[in-house]
Amino acid sequence: MPPIKPTLTDVARLAGVSEITVSRVVRGKGPIAEETRLRVRGAIEALGYVPNRAAGTLASSASLFIGVILPSMHNIVFPEVLRGIYEGLAGSPYQPLLGVSEYDRDKEQEILASLLAWQPMAIITAGSDHTDVTRRLLSESGVRVVELMDTEGDPVDLVVGFSHRQAGYDSGRHLIARGYRRIGYVGHDWAADRRARLRYEGLVAALADTGLSLAAEVHADGPSSVTGGTEMLPRLLAAAPDIDAAVFVNDDMAVGGYFHCLAAGIAVKKDLALFGFNGLDIGQAIPMPLSTVRSNRFEIGRIAAERIIAEPKRPAVTEVVNTGYEIIEGATA
């Protein structure tokens, strides 16, 4: 029942040409007479030929894979980066090969090793916080390496992102400029999420520059979530009832905080300002649009992909593409 898969040879025989000619037609490479092309196409159709990329990869020692390592699929942030990557790759023959590290450096290393076994022509990884082995593998692979999201740290090849520390700093400046002085922080378990920590440090630095410090901070155990914000904001308020603003590690948590305010009858902005991070759809959809930072995630993915296509060989010098960010004024701070 499973029909024996036709190979190039079968197509070539049927079309009355050599294998290499069929190969050229399939890949659209090299000069082919129109008449020959049609004959070959006909044979391909007739046999239902599907090329074997494993053989192609082996023969040319160049796969069409781009290895992608993302830290999480628990919220929409990295799926958006991935969409950007697919968008940037659209129309090209390249195919992403995805691994999810769950914010675990060792797992990232494992995934990288298994991705490299497919001879990818590039590796995209979200983050710059790698194990030594990971860095070595990336560096020695010789293929293009794009590190996404954060511009701090020492690039292997190309970096696409922005400074999370600076974004945190600017968030603090924004609040200070609007008169908030007693600022609390709601975070999550950031042992893994280095970028969250960088934003936090930026925020603290902004406060320090004005002679302030965080009034209080609380940290959820698990990954960030809306319910996490709903749970943690009351704890923050218990620790420091007189704060006038709460900064959240991201929009998920901030929206949860907003819901707590709704339920507890706290007047948002007037009694308590809320500030998030990421610029998620949900944050802008709540009745009072969230004050937050737009992080251009889709763009980051798209640019990474486009850069790889534009320059498939690793250049001699490293480069940093700053995609910037933008404070969204919102209505909550």
Next chain:
Amino acid sequence: MPPIKPTLTDVARLAGVSEITVSRVVRGKGPIAEETRLRVRGAIEALGYVPNRAAGTLASSASLFIGVILPSMHNIVFPEVLRGIYEGLAGSPYQPLLGVSEYDRDKEQEILASLLAWQPMAIITAGSDHTDVTRRLLSESGVRVVELMDTEGDPVDLVVGFSHRQAGYDSGRHLIARGYRRIGYVGHDWAADRRARLRYEGLVAALADTGLSLAAEVHADGPSSVTGGTEMLPRLLAAAPDIDAAVFVNDDMAVGGYFHCLAAGIAVKKDLALFGFNGLDIGQAIPMPLSTVRSNRFEIGRIAAERIIAEPKRPAVTEVVNTGYEIIEGATA
């Protein structure tokens, strides 16, 4: 600078064994003396050997890929399915190879063709609404085919999901049982999303069984989103001001509707009941947890992956695994 990649032969030479022995050590297959294994492992370490899976795939004509085709990455629904797939595959040597069809049947077909070129050992696709060519390719591929989400339609091999029509029907029964009679519907552009349409049909059928019909319906243009719900609910109310319940195509839209009620001072449930679909985190995090249907998306992905591992060869008979669903009572209906 890019060091020549060591091959099996290099490892074999250094370890003083034959290539096949190294291959066996790498794959953990066949009997290997502990001493030999250590020697080979040492050589692998020393050379930084990374196996070439393209060669392995070609030689064994069995890749470790599982082709996955999902319709969208625009909301968290399919990333959750994907997480389930990764979870189910954890610890196995299999690697998902993802394509995103954007709810486009022709694109699904293209993606399938390109995935098949990698000789996947299975294909997971979300949905049963394929082009004829897609169905033929799936069927003739000879590998395991899992169609996710919906149990209606004619399976190629394995189906994992539940009946969306029935879920829509039960949503209608739920509302009717609670005394709602003037029911409106907020949908989106479902030309592509067949499952949304099935739920709608189930809902209409439930109403018809009680001698009722939809009081009004509106459809957003684009894909579903929170802001879409915020925009469309007022239109529904304009079309039928006296409705006592609104059913939304999914939770994103329903949450948007909830926000509209907040902003417009509509007492949710008392003046207007809201009902969603999917059981997203955000729906349960709003101050009044959304009445909706839990669709077990993570489980669907996980079960699909586990089934493939448990039975990697396509069996003679088709099978349907019903993952069920669950009405979440919530506070909005």
Next chain:
DNA sequence: CGTTCTTATGACAGCGCTAACATAAACCCA
């Protein structure tokens, strides 16, 4: 009309690995 260039095609080797079959040594039990 020979020379050079361009276009179209083919022959052949080999990419790096593994299936299948051999071989050899060690072990087992009556």
Next chain:
DNA sequence: TGGGTTTATGTTAGCGCTGTCATAAGAACG
């Protein structure tokens, strides 16, 4: 002690494709 079994390793022959170089037939040119 000798056949049978198990364990450990090797030999050989490709898997299906593409890079490289070769070839042939026109076209272009002075």
